[in-house]
Amino acid sequence: MAASPAPVAPVRSLDDWIDENVELLQPDRVVWIDGSRAQLDALLHEMVEEGRIIRLNPEHRPYSFLARSDPDDVARVEARTFICSEQEHDAGPTNNWREPEAMRAELRGLFAGAMRGRTMYVLPFSMGPVGGALSRYGVQLTDSAYVVASMSIMTRVGDAVLDRIRAGARWVPALHSVGAPLEPGQEDVAWPSNPVKYICHFPETREIISFGSAYGGNAILAKKSFALRIASVMARDEGWLAEHMLLLRVTDPRGRRFHIAAAFPSACGKTNFAMLRSALPGWEVETLGDDITWLAPGSDGRLRAINPEAGFFGVAPGTGRDTNPTAVDTLWGNTIFTNVALRPDGDVWWEGLTATAPEGLIDWRGEPWDAASGRPAAHPNSRFTVAASQCPSIAADWDDPNGVPIDAIIFGGRRAGNVPLVVEARDWEHGVFLGATIASERTAAAEGTLGELRRDPFAMLPFCGYNMADYFGHWLEVGTRLRRTGGVPAVYQVNWFRKGADGRWLWPGFGENGRVLAWIVERIAGEAPASDTPVGKVPAVGTIDYRAAGVSDADWEELFRIDEAALLAEADDTDAFLDRFGDRLPEAIRRQLAGLRERLGER
Ligand code: GDP
Ligand code: PGA
Ligand code: MN
Numbered sequence: 001m002a003a004s005p006a007p008v009a010p011v012r013s014l015d016d017w018i019d020e021n022v023e024l025l026q027p028d029r030v031v032w033i034d035g036s037r038a039q040l041d042a043l044l045h046e047m048v049e050e051g052r053i054i055r056l057n058p059e060h061r062p063y064s065f066l067a068r069s070d071p072d073d074v075a076r077v078e079a080r081t082f083i084c085s086e087q088e089h090d091a092g093p094t095n096n097w098r099e100p101e102a103m104r105a106e107l108r109g110l111f112a113g114a115m116r117g118r119t120m121y122v123l124p125f126s127m128g129p130v131g132g133a134l135s136r137y138g139v140q141l142t143d144s145a146y147v148v149a150s151m152s153i154m155t156r157v158g159d160a161v162l163d164r165i166r167a168g169a170r171w172v173p174a175l176h177s178v179g180a181p182l183e184p185g186q187e188d189v190a191w192p193s194n195p196v197k198y199i200c201h202f203p204e205t206r207e208i209i210s211f212g213s214a215y216g217g218n219a220i221l222a223k224k225s226f227a228l229r230i231a232s233v234m235a236r237d238e239g240w241l242a243e244h245m246l247l248l249r250v251t252d253p254r255g256r257r258f259h260i261a262a263a264f265p266s267a268c269g270k271t272n273f274a275m276l277r278s279a280l281p282g283w284e285v286e287t288l289g290d291d292i293t294w295l296a297p298g299s300d301g302r303l304r305a306i307n308p309e310a311g312f313f314g315v316a317p318g319t320g321r322d323t324n325p326t327a328v329d330t331l332w333g334n335t336i337f338t339n340v341a342l343r344p345d346g347d348v349w350w351e352g353l354t355a356t357a358p359e360g361l362i363d364w365r366g367e368p369w370d371a372a373s374g375r376p377a378a379h380p381n382s383r384f385t386v387a388a389s390q391c392p393s394i395a396a397d398w399d400d401p402n403g404v405p406i407d408a409i410i411f412g413g414r415r416a417g418n419v420p421l422v423v424e425a426r427d428w429e430h431g432v433f434l435g436a437t438i439a440s441e442r443t444a445a446a447e448g449t450l451g452e453l454r455r456d457p458f459a460m461l462p463f464c465g466y467n468m469a470d471y472f473g474h475w476l477e478v479g480t481r482l483r484r485t486g487g488v489p490a491v492y493q494v495n496w497f498r499k500g501a502d503g504r505w506l507w508p509g510f511g512e513n514g515r516v517l518a519w520i521v522e523r524i525a526g527e528a529p530a531s532d533t534p535v536g537k538v539p540a541v542g543t544i545d546y547r548a549a550g551v552s553d554a555d556w557e558e559l560f561r562i563d564e565a566a567l568l569a570e571a572d573d574t575d576a577f578l579d580r581f582g583d584r585l586p587e588a589i590r591r592q593l594a595g596l597r598e599r600l601g602e603r
Pocket of ligand 2: 066075076096216217218223224265266267313315446
């Protein structure tokens with residue numbers, strides 16, 4: 001079904017918007033962020049002086065800081081995230097919805113006086129290189145210096161953006177407060193926040209309002225709130241795609257270059273895959289982006305992609321020399337760490353950085369860590385914030401405003417069973433079906449029960465700013481358009497997390513994923529054989545040297561085992577999931593499910 005066109009919001013005056021909010025929030029002062037290193041330095045210094053962050057030992061980690069959050073403000077709060085469209089059905093069954101005027105009224109109450117005793121920072125930011133055709137602008141108001149510092153790393157901020165906005169460019173207002181006003185004489189805490197949290201999006205007027213949290217995805221509004229939730233609505237209306245995807249370039253031993261975008265749910269391996277060091281000699285991977293990709297059909301008839309961000313907000317635990325050496329090398333300095341452990345020598349540590357924990361750690365809560373406690377020293381969702389330019393594998397042209405042409409799209413997830421290591425979609429429509437029906441085990445990136453299997457279509461469940469059924473339809477339409485110009489990318493599904501009966505991961509992952517990537521590239525080049533299965537095409541016997549990856553014949557077989565009964569049970573579950581969308585679901589998705597059942601031998 002075609003999306004109803006959104007009413008276009010009038011371009012609001014920046015100064016009026018700020019004045020209104022100063023009056024409502026009553027900050028002590030207003031500070032404009034100009035994007036200079038000197039201003040950021042001064043701000044970080046002030047935060048250290050005030051005890052909000054800890055400066056790490058510059059001998060080990062120059063110009064780096066540790067922030068410890070409130071223990072109740074450590075992850076995205078999906079239950080408190082709302083799409084406030086005019087009509088509830090436009091938010092769809094997978095989003096929380098609130099009527100926009102009622103939501104605004106409630107927020108006005110919460111925001112009244114919310115910045116008393118604090119500074120309001122005005123932060124103009126650009127997603128994508130300033131002036132790029134695909135780039136979009138926003139302005140965030142916030143009372144959190146931590147958010148200002150994080151946004152300054154994650155996006156392009158300051159005067160260059162402000163000039164564009166002053167010259168009439170459209171921009172998205174993003175209002176944020178930690179919701180912890182200070183009364184005269186009241187002592188502040190290191191990480192102010194509020195037990196009441198609201199992360200609200202107004203798709204028709206393209207506005208974001210966030211209250212009560214300073215944690216990344218809830219507060220760094222350029223990222224999930226703008227570049228995914230609001231941008232997905234812009235993309236629907238303007239004919240492009242805003243996706244929860246990493247972006248990489250892979251060069252084969254013959255020097256041919258391929259560009260791949262891959263959607264995995266939060267904490268399912270995007271950053272690691274974007275920084276892959278292939279176990280296969282002669283294959284080079286360059287990083288273009290690690291979390292968000294904007295894709296648009298280009299004048300050349302192909303899908304072109306940019307990374308709208310300028311930094312990485314990565315998961316620390318599990319990042320070590322043996323898993324992601326590129327990330328470890330990226331983090332040598334100029335990094336803000338959040339909720340990792342502190343070493344006695346003033347450096348940081350987290351589970352997986354080294355095989356054994358150093359002595360004398362202070363845990364993420366700021367208390368001496370007892371290894372015997374069974375509790376991790378770093379929070380499972382502890383993070384690093386670092387500029388993309390600092391990554392040794394970053395492509396020289398990573399911020400080219402024209403982007404790169406996409407050869408393949410990959411969908412992934414964390415699945416102990418049923419999903420093979422790699423599958424090639426039969427065509428775009430089948431690829432959209434694979435994306436639409438992704439299920440993945442829950443991680444620490446958001447509040448919820450760890451390990452629980454949930455549907456996460458296109459890894460966008462928490463990030464799609466409109467009705468997910470319309471979103472499936474939009475993907476199908478983009479494919480139809482690309483087919484006319486011969487620019488349809490191939491589509492794959494991967495699963496690094498399949499387990500054996502004994503609960504062990506069957507595939508070593510990380511650098512060995514380079515073997516799977518090589519097969520994908522050889523398929524695109526028309527050079528690798530595949531075998532047909534009911535779920536799609538898989539590598540033909542002998543095309544991936546799994547023994548060299550240390551995988552036994554039995555485990556390899558298990559990685560691709562088709563369990564008809566289990567897959568049919570999953571098809572029933574898919575049916576129930578799709579029922580939620582009613583008649584808004586595109587016909588093609590049901591057709592694909594019927595095709596799968598047929599191929600699985602169901603009559
Ligand atoms: P992102 O949030 O999607 O960017 O995910 P990350 O790349 O940060 O990875 C999240 C977690 O999954 C980390 O603990 C990684 O060590 C782990 N991980 C990433 N890739 C693999 C893999 O190929 N195999 C296994 N077993 N774990 C992985
Ligand atoms: P991620 O994003 O969980 O997708 O890595 C970070 C966040 O928004 O919390
Ligand atoms: Mn990541």
